[in-house]
Amino acid sequence: MNENDLSVYxxxxxxxxxxxxxxxQVNPYHALVMRGIxxxxxxLVYAVLGAADVALTEAxxxxxxxxxLYAVAVRSSLVMRLGILKDLSTQGERQFEQLLDDLRIILGKRHMRLEVFPYTDMQSLDQALIEKEVHAVCSQRSQPQSDFEQDYAACENDKLCFHTAVRVQRLYEIMQAELTSPGNILTYVKPSGSKEEHS
Amino acid sequence: MNLVIMAMILALLIPIYEAWKNDEVWQRMLAFASIATKTAIMALVISVLRDDWMIGIVAVIILSVGNAALMLLAHVIKRINDVSN
Incomplete structure (x- = not known):
């Protein structure tokens, strides 16, 4: 190994x-590629130093x-699942797409993805939130509830008014601070199902 | 013979620099493919220089397995982009 000393170093x-x-690395996917490198x-280092078995195990x-395995784990954990009604995207297409785009930008800053799950009716949507199938639900409520009358009055001119309920507190904090789409009402739902506060 | 190894190390530094500078994930995957192949070839050359067949066999296995790992990772990353759109 004497003549190869310098190259080994x-x-x-x-x-x-x-x-x-x-x-x-900040981005988890980039970090995975760097881990491969x-x-x-x-x-190579193990093979050069003579530990062929260790090199094989490392590879x-x-x-x-x-x-x-880490790619699969990161892919399934860094995601926000949003439940919507099936006909929501056809009714208020433009505004809803705008809302989803804003949400994607906010989540993209934190290297997260947005997955949209369509549900057929309001009941199954609420049930999905309570049973923790989704992290948040976005719906277009036709009859305003008493709690949100003021908010609905604010966006009455604009007929399309979305109501987003989030059950993850950290996601709610992020969305409350950064999601500024007009005509969107954000609420935090405690995991038990009782509504806590709204903005 | 030392010169050959040093030239290969210099060639290896190019994709490492590329992986460090580039921000796009596919550029990094390209750099990863380049590095994985280059390191295996370097191990092969070293095994020939030292006349050590144990390192040579390991280098051949690393050369083939590295490509398989790259394909698996590329497929998962491609699926991530598909779902988010």
Missing amino acids: VITALLPLTAFMLIF LGAIAA LVGTMLAIT
Whole structure:
């Protein structure tokens, strides 16, 4: 190994370099790709230093299995599930698309995705929120409830008025701070199903 | 022979820099593919230089498995973009 000493040192120096690149990643998907790069470099370093079995394990488990499993885990956890009524998108198409686009931008800042689940009627929509199938529901209430009369009066000129109920507190805080679409009423629903507060 | 290895390390630094600078995920995947193949080829060259067949076999397995891992990861990332649109 004497004549190869310098190259071995340089190859080994690549490992902390890629490790720093990995830990400074913000986006989880980019970090997964960087983890793959780190795994490839690590396998090379182990092979060069003579540990062929460790290199093989790193390539098989560290690179292949770990990043695939983590990709599936990140994909299913960084998502907001929004339940809507099936005919909502046809009734107020433009305004609703605007609302969804705003929501996508807000969630995109936090590397999250928006998944929309259509439901056939109001009852199954409410049931889905209570049974934690979705994180939030967006609907167009025709008969205003007494709590929201003021809000409905505010958007009476604009006939399309959406009511979004969120059951995750952190999502509610984020949406309350940043979602400024006109004609959207945001409420926080406690997991038990009782309505707490509204804005 | 040391020069060959040093040239390969320099070539390896190009996709690493690319993966660091580029913000798009597919550009990073390209850099990942490049790095995974380059490291396996480097291990193969080193195994020939040292006349060590154990490292050579491992390098061949890493070369083939790296491509499989890349395909799996690319498929999952493609599905993420499909669902969000």
